[in-house]
Amino acid sequence: MEEVKVVSYGVGAVGSLIAKTLLEKSGVKVVGAIDVAKDKVGRDLGEFLGLKKLGITISNDTDTVLSKTKPDIVVHATSSYLKDTYSQIASIVKHGVDVISTCEELSYPYHSEPKLAKELDELAKKHGATVVGTGINPGFLMDTLVITLTAVCQKIEKIEAVRVMNAATRRLPFQRKIGAGLTVEEFRQKIEGGEITGHVGLEQSIAMIADALAWKLDGIRAEPVEPVIAKQPVKSDFITVETGKVAGLRQRAKGMVKGREVIVLDFQAYIGAEEEYDAITITGVPTVRQKIQPCIHGDTGTVAMVINAIPKVLNAPAGLLTMKDLPVPSAALEDMRKYLKA
Ligand SMILES: NC(=O)c1ccc[n+]([C@@H]2O[C@H](COP(=O)([O-])OP(=O)(O)OC[C@H]3O[C@@H](n4cnc5c(N)ncnc54)[C@H](OP(=O)(O)O)[C@@H]3O)[C@@H](O)[C@H]2O)c1
Incomplete structure (x- = not known):
């Protein structure tokens, strides 16, 4: 069997890491x-990634790349919202090629973009392509993992998932994205201006969990993004946050049934978080408590x-x-072809 042919679409921070890892597989x-x-x-992908020349030129012409290379799948990592990525993904699907994308909204688009989701589903079926949005979050920690843990429950009253990250261990663009080092006023201005959007995906994760459990929610309430204020000076390799300034952000979203919070997701990313973890609590029969330390x-x-x-x-x-x-x-650690159906 031939090797699985992959095209990398979007070679930014995440796309580059995906491409590098694929080159070793x-x-x-x-x-x-x-x-x-x-x-x-116009640059050679290998040289751009800091590796040896590969003879693969990074191109902005999707049709030409896909027609020439005829890949089995495209790994796509450009932006967070489906309205921005729809045409990019559609242009891949039209070649009959499968897509895995890190677009957060695509992880569960039926809640915020039902029309685009339906159109994309129809287009994919017409061209015989499969499209999936995934990643760590949304994609796993606050949805797929939660859904999997519910399998041992006979009754569930409430589901809570918390992710706490120490942003000091992350890239500078991420630290900027969460407003680290800003004053509270600057933070609020950037939120208003859309320069800081916070984490995208909490609503998608809630909708996915609810649908898996066939829970009909009255609504999903996304709370405003809040700054986490430094109580003492904290720093990363790039940014020093003085006391009273913004160390990062906190965001919560809730799935409601009859005024009751039944799914609560809590995302916190700030410089100086003492404990990093991903925790899930399912209150029910039995109650399930799971904690990953440090967070993934x-x-x-x-x-x-x-x-x-x-x-x-x-x-x-x-x-x-x-x-x-x-x-x-599950992990696909061996030769990728071993996992393919004949
Ligand atoms: N689900 C998850 O768990 C998860 C995890 C990580 C990341 N993500 C998401 O994945 C996306 C990519 O992340 P990132 O950190 O790699 O972002 P990034 O560093 O900004 O990289 C995105 C790259 O895609 C390029 N791009 C933008 N529009 C394009 C288009 N129409 N066609 C081709 N390329 C295009 C960008 O070019 P320009 O710089 O010129 O715009 C940039 O080179 C983000 O939306 C991020 O939030 C999701």
Whole structure:
């Protein structure tokens, strides 16, 4: 069997890590790279990644790359909202090629973008392609893992998931994205201006959990993004946060039934978090408490989620699917071809 041919679409922070990891994997061949950034287009992918020359030129012409390379799958990592990524994903699907994307909204688009989700599903089925949005969060920690843990419950009253990250251990762009080092006023201005959007995906995760349990929610309430204020000076390798300034952010979203909070997701990312963890509490019969310490690193986990999903997506039927529709997630550590259905 031939190696699985993959095109990397979007070679930014996450896409580059995915491409680098794919280049080391057996049973996979990176055959093309797409991006629009001026500093990337025209460069050799290998050299751009700090590796040896590969003879793969980063291109902004999706049609030409896909027609020439005929990949089995595209790994896509450009932006968070489906309205921005729809045309990019549609242009891949039209070639009959499967897509795994880190677009947060695509992880469960039926809540915020039902029309686009339906259109994409129809387009994918028409062209025999499978589309899945995944990543560490959304994609796993606050949805797929939660859903999996509910399997041992006979009754459930409430589900809570908390992710606490010490942003000091993350990239500078991430620290900027969460407003670290700003004054509270600057933080609020950037939130208003849309420069800081906070974490995207809490509502998608809640909708996915509710649908898996066939819970009809009265609504999903996303609370405003709040700054986490430094109580003492804290610092990362890049930023020093003085007392009273913003160390990062906290966001909560709640799934409601008859005025009762039945699903609560709590995302916290700030410089100086003493304890990093991913915790899930399912109150029910039995009550389940699960805690991962330290929390899973977002980049590492996202790269793994995307690559490990490749064989499951290639084996899946056509259409827009979500993590809830794929088989139980697992690592694909061996030659990628070993996981493919004959
Ligand atoms: N689900 C999850 O758990 C998860 C985890 C990590 C990341 N994500 C999401 O994945 C996305 C990518 O993350 P990142 O950190 O790698 O972002 P990034 O560093 O900004 O990289 C995105 C790259 O895609 C390029 N791009 C933008 N629009 C494009 C288009 N139409 N066609 C081709 N390339 C395009 C960008 O170019 P320009 O710089 O010129 O715009 C940039 O080079 C983000 O939305 C992020 O929030 C999700």
